[in-house]
Amino acid sequence: MKIKEIIVVEGKDDTTAIKRAVDADTIETNGSSIGDAVIEQIKLAQQTRGVILFTDPDFPGEKIRKTIAELVPGCKHAFLPKSQARPKRGKGIGVEHASIDAIQQALESVKEEMTEFVSEIEFEDLLDAGLIGGNQAKDRRERLGILLKIGYTNGKQLHKRLQMFQISKVEFIHAVKKILQEETK
Template sequence: MKIKEIIVVEGRDDTVAIKRAVNADTIETNGSALSPSTIEQIRHAQEIRGVIVFTDPDYPGQKIRQQIREQVPGCKHAFIEKKDARPKSGKGIGVEHASPEIIKKALQNAMQEFIETVEEITYQDLIYFGLIAGNKAKKRREKLGGILKIGYTNGKQLHKRLQMFQISNELFADAMTKVLQEEEDE
């Protein structure tokens, strides 16, 4: 599978994992402190071929994603769940630990960030569905992020991400129905 866009990853091991899964070019951020030259390289890649941001599902990965989002709007975003980013043995979390199948699926489901957002789902909706407060909120956000393919977020990030990917009320309601049904089945 050939990917037209250039994929932004955190490091060399991520590039190796991407190349095992697909035929693609990458830009490595080499840490969470993005240099001006790296941002310029990402900006140029976005103008020429497009960019898919594919960072680790952890705090540093989210920080990189947010910096790119602020400085190079309009990129696509690919996400994997934490459970798919853990090594078979040992510690750590990252794209480099994901299987080629998980990486392919994430890249196929990469979503375009919309620069102009329309708020359809309110913060009150998130509270109503128990995504912000309560003992089940974290687990519900994890499941919702997986269903909508927007990755795991905390409550505040969830609201922003739903807007960023312009998730409709209908899609949100369908996904929440699945989340609540899975919860009942457990």
């Protein structure tokens, strides 16, 4: 599988994992304090080939994703569920621990960021679905992120991410129904 866009990852172990799974070029941020030179590289990559942000499904990874998306508009996004980013042994979470299959699936399900789309999904829909507040909200948001392939986010950011990736109300309702059905089993 050949990827046209340049994939932005956090470190060299992520690059190694990506290159095992697909034929692609990468840019490494080397941590969450992204230097100006790296941002300029990413801007150039976005202009010439396009960029896919593929960061770890943890707080630092989301911070990196958010920083780059703000500074380099129009990036595409690939997400791994936390369950697929854990090592077989030991601790940690990251792209470098994902299987070849999980990386390929994430890259096949890339989401494009859109700034002009207005979602039909209201904040009240998130409350009604139990995605904000309540004992099961975090688990439901995590499952929703997997089903819609938009990654996990906190309650505050969920509505923004649904808009950013143009998730329709029909897709949203279908995913919420599936989550509720899974909970009753």
